[in-house]
Amino acid sequence: MKRVVIVGGGYAGVALARALDRNAEVCLVEARDRFVHNAAAIRSVVAPALLERIVIPYDRLLRRGAVRRGVVASASEHGVVLAGGEAIEADVVIVATGSRYAEPFKPDGDSAAAFNGSIRAAHATLRAADNVAIVGGGAVGVELAGEISTAFPNKSVTLVSNAPALMPGYSAKFSRALQTQLRRKGVQLRLDTRVETLAHRERPHAGILGNDAGDEPRHLIFPALGAQPVTALFREMVGARFDRQGRVIVDGWLRPAGLSRLFSLGDAAATGDPMTIVAITRQAPWLAKTINALLAGRRIESLAPYKPWPARGILVPLGPQDGASMLPILGRGWFAGRWATALIKGRELFIPRYLKEFGYDK
The missing domain is CATH 3.50.50.60 (FAD/NAD(P)-binding domain)
Structure with a gap:
């Protein structure tokens, strides 16, 4: 079985790890001790009782693969090296280091x-x-x-x-x-x-x-x-280039620095999508399908390149009952008002979904 190392246990890394878990030996490396559901962190400022449901252990995330707590010092298409010097070899590497934001909306450090x-x-x-x-x-x-x-x-x-x-x-x-x-x-x-x-x-x-x-x-x-992409690993790669937001520039198959088996997605990568969870819902399934084909022996250039959402999508609740959204469909996007925004995100903030994905819905 081919080995895949994913650097970063945020939304992008978690989605990709779950999608690849059946067909590869997945090792997800994450510095934090727990997943933080940042989409609900804003409401937790007014309702801190939510913390019990939005800070979730990684121990039930994968069935076949493993989540390894550690800091990655360097990454290449052949694997990663941890801060302590340990090397983890891989057939494919994905760097999904995400972004940072001002406190308290994202963790500042590795401690839940x-x-x-x-x-x-x-x-x-x-x-x-x-x-x-x-x-x-x-x-x-x-x-x-x-x-x-x-x-x-x-x-x-x-x-x-x-x-x-x-x-x-x-x-x-x-x-x-x-x-x-x-x-x-x-x-x-x-x-x-x-x-x-x-x-x-x-x-x-x-x-x-x-x-x-x-x-x-x-x-x-x-x-x-605004968010700031976390791209320190890419800064050490020869040939890596960055856009005006500081995101690493990738090719049509989401590969930076001219590499063949190292990929990136999410907030750190200049995919053509904005830095939103909506964007990851398109990137992660596409990249999982592409990597599975690559591991099965397909030549990556024979596969269709990634195409961003046709329009910028985002969901902005203003409390449980109010807000507005732009759904990334119909060319220019589709406007959704208070009722639809509350139904899609505002009432539950996707908390039940992520508890289920992490095996803690019971």
Whole structure:
């Protein structure tokens, strides 16, 4: 049986490991001790009881393969070397190192306990705050504004974005729907406003927004300035190139640096898709099918190259009952409003699905 090593146990690595588990000897290497379901982490800031269901052990993920806890120091198409010097050989290597984000929305480090602590600390600080400011008009900032205004309707919530509309890069209809719903929840929107005076860009903190955002009282400020791809492994590869977002450039079969049996997907790779879970739902099945064909002896160039979703897709709940989405279908994408967004994501945040995939639904 051929051996496949996957570096990274986030959404992309987990989806691919499960898809390959029947046909290959899979070794998933992940530095963290547990999987963090980041799609629900935003709501956990207002409802930390969710942590018991969104921080999940890896021990039941694979039936044939294994999840190995460790830090990968280098990767090639022949295998990986761990930080302690141990080499793990492989017939195929996939690097799915994902992205990092400001606390507390993604773990800063390898400890699930530390992540839980950061969420609980943010929740305690949020409960004590009268005025909350969120800097960033992308998906995390918008969703957080919706969650806080839903859970704490008496708090003053301000959302600041340097763009003239929320969710830049998506349709005007989508943006207007989110703006309308947030205003109905009492959120103050300050669009086309750049904040240059943040004391910290990586964690929530108390402070003032500064004169560039108007005269304001002291706020609890949540920076939500976008994800940063984790590409340190690629930086050591001869021939690796990167796009403007810092994602590694891959060929039509998702291979970086001119390599033949090393692949990448998810947030770290410039696949043509945005950095969303919706994108992974297309990339992982395609790459699993391609790798299975490769391991069966097919020449990869004889296989169809990867094609991104025809439109940018994203799901943005604003609490359990509100929100809007763009589904990546019908060329330009299909707009879905409050009801559909709540049904698809908002009510459950995919928590039952991931508990089932990890074997913890019982």
